[in-house]
Amino acid sequence: MSTDRRGFLNHAALVTAATTLPARWCRGKDLPVNRKLKMRFAVASDLHYGQGNTPYEKMAEDMVGWMNKEKENKGLDLLFINGDLTQDKTEMLLSLRDRHLSKLKMPYYCNKGNHDYLSSKKGSLTESWKKIWGYDSNHTVVHKDFAFVLADTSAPAKSNVYLAANRDWLKAEFKKHAKAPGIFSLIHIQQRKHKVAGWPEHGVSDLTQIEKAEAVMDLLESTANVRGVFHGHNHNQNSMWISGERRYFFDSHVGGSWGAAKGYRIVEIDEQNRMMTYQVNAEKGEEINRNDLP
Ligand SMILES: [Fe+2]
Secondary structure, eight states: OOHHHHHHHHHHHHTTTSTTSOGGGOOGGGSOTTOOEEEEEEEEOOOOBTOTTSOHHHHHHHHHHHHHHHHHHHOOSEEEEESOOBSSOTTHHHHHHHHTGGGOSSOEEEEOOTTOOOOOSTTOTTSSHHHHHSSOSSEEEEETTEEEEEEOOBOSSOTTOBOOOOHHHHHHHHHHTTTSSOEEEEESSOSSOTTGGGOOSSSOOOTTTHHHHHHHHHHHHHOTTEEEEEEOSOTTOOSEEEETTEEEEEOOOSSSSOSSSOEEEEEEEETTOOEEEEEEETTTTEEEEEEEOO
16 A cells, blocks of 8 residues: 555545545445344443542443443443553552453453553562453454454553554464454554554654554555454544545543543444444433444
8 A cells, every 4th residue: 555545545534524435435324224233342442540630430430331331222242442441550450350340241352552551570460461351462352253353552561652563463363364254453552653644643653663553554454354443542533544445443532531522432233244333422422423344
């Protein structure tokens, strides 16, 4: 994918509401309202549980409430928590898990964010992601033939280093699931550099990571059955960006001290594998944008 073409498509991403997108990228509103759903999942991120001067207990409780309500009202197969579950305090991962996430009424999977610190103490309950959650920080979940590939972009205990995802690992996972009707990739840190080609800030920025992260985007954009990529980290973003023919989505945030209205993202897949996604402004209880996943 040439940089020029990327630039063009990134520009297109800025005007997603406009009618200039190809017809097959019609908005999800065009799908029949009464279509039968095969799967419904949610993506939420950035709880920052434990951050000083924020009502973090309430915010975690709110998220659990939103998700359980989704499950009760419309059904929810899975929840993905896309990084920054906590705010630099290792032991908070356990408190969040045991005090709040244990109340979720659907299976949930956690992606590691740059504020989620592991302990360097050998034998500690938080010495590895696997010890806390039962799976590694690079991890694939399969549900109803769909693959959800969660890729780690964080240093073990440093919030200011944003890493490229492990391209070799991603490539091997994509190969394993080449016949899946769809792959969704969850990556906490936006792999496009801060403000390049019209993209928002807070992307990969370290000079040693930029090229590697672009190679990850090339892989995401050249793997035919990757249907959507989900990022957290940037609390201001709650909509879609396009690069190549791939769609990248943000979901605002659940906690922390800054950002757009708090909320989460829903993805719905019907029996013909038609997919669409929308963001929910949970503060107002309303849908705020909707896009197809062609
Ligand atoms: Fe983050």
